[in-house]
Amino acid sequence: MRSRIRKRWQRWINHRIPRRDHQILSQRNVFILPTGAGVIFGLLLLIMLITGINYQNSLIYLLTFILGAVFVAAMHQTHRNLAGLELTVLSGGEGFPGDPIPFRIRAKAGGNDALALSLSCEDTRIDQQHVLKGEPADLSLALVPFERGYFRPDRIRVETRFPFGLLKAWSWLRPVSAGIVFPDPIPAPESASTVQDGEQTSQARSIDGNDHADIRPWREGDLSQRVLWKRFARTGEMVIADWEGEQGSPQWLDYEAFRGVDQELRLSYLAYQVLDRMKTNRPFGLNLPGQRIDPDEGRAHGTRCLKALAVFGLEKPREGEPLAFGTRTQDASFGPGIRSAREARS
Incomplete structure (x- = not known):
């Protein structure tokens, strides 16, 4: 019975406050x-x-009667504190599972100053926010997701108890904009890319007595462990050993390299590899089914790859849809995946 009443109340609220990024508070x-x-x-x-x-x-x-008049005046003032307040979602943030993702909200007061505002969503809350008339204020509410994908809070509560704390006036903001949650990075096992970059030139089939390897000239981004240092000491030629079955370019991070592994674990492996390449500033490309990002380097390139991993296989939530994809699976005790993510980013 209680759950039925709660569902009806939520449907009524959703009908009265539709999902949008710009909300003007009024008597309605x-x-x-x-x-x-x-x-x-x-x-x-x-x-x-x-x-x-x-x-x-x-x-x-x-x-x-004097105290009763104070109570009635406080009721009007508390309501006026929110009346005409404009709230606009500027952007949803980006981050990893278990880390705060900021949602930037611009508040603009109506005919009166909006004082002592509180913004909250689930367990996150910011208090004592003042928005003066004619002076828009940018507020930031940091929310914590627990799964990769699009992250969009269902409702952000806006509340005030000004001036005396005898009454509370509140409303909700139901944003359309979504944040991005990257996959939880997990250390990846050794693997060979299946992507050929077409730049291999002279290859020989025998390397220092090994019959199951190819050689090619060294390229930027190759691992130092794969350089044939003995040959370099003898001839001064820096070449790389491509063992049989390792024919892909080391510049490519490849979804197909982790065969026999489920999708989420593959994405976590790739996220770890992206972070590792960003730390060492090595060029790399990303190969996903249906999408390929050409090799590049730098933070912007790494963020682009992480975004591609975050939304892989997901559709962007539309305006009228309920709670976001990949969000709000709350676990009070962070699992080993989130702990490994923090270790990988530290």
Whole structure:
């Protein structure tokens, strides 16, 4: 019964406050109720009124009506604190599972200053935010996702208890914009890319007595462990050993290199390799089914590859859809995957 009532309430709220990145608060979507202190204050007023009626005491009447007027004035002021407030989602952030992802929100006051605002979503909250009339304020609410993909909070609550804390007025912002959660990086095993870059030239079939390897000239981005240092010491020629079955270019991070592994683990391996290449500033490309990012280097290139891994196999959430893909699977105790992600990024 309780869950049915809650579902009906949520449907009513979603109908009254549609999903959009720009929200103007008004009487239609601002709600107000007494706080715990306000309920006690009202009960005390009622007791004082009954006492004044019982004893026919004019001073008690006067004090009761003055405090009652304060309560009514506080109700109007608390509601006006949110009335006309404009909220705009500027952008959703990027990050890894278990790390805070900031959502930037611009607030612009209506006809009055909006004071002592609180923004919250689940366990995350920021308090005492002041938005003065004519001075837009940029607020940042950091939310924690737990799965890769598009990350979009269902509702961000905007609340105020100004001026006396006797009443609370609140509303919600239901953003369309989504953040990006990268795959949880997990150290990848040794693997050979299946991508050929077409730049291999002279290859010989025998290397220092080994019959199952090819050689090629060294290229930027090749691992130093694969250089034939003995040959380099003898001839001064820097060549690379491509053992039989390792025919792909080391510049490519390849989805198909991890055969027999499920999709999420492959993406985690690739995310780890991207971070490793970004740390050493080595050029690399990314090969995914249906998508290929050409080799490059630098932070912007690495972020582009991480984004491609984050949204691989997912559709971008549309405006009318409910809660986002790949989000809100909450686990109080972070698993080993998230711990390894933090170790990989440290």
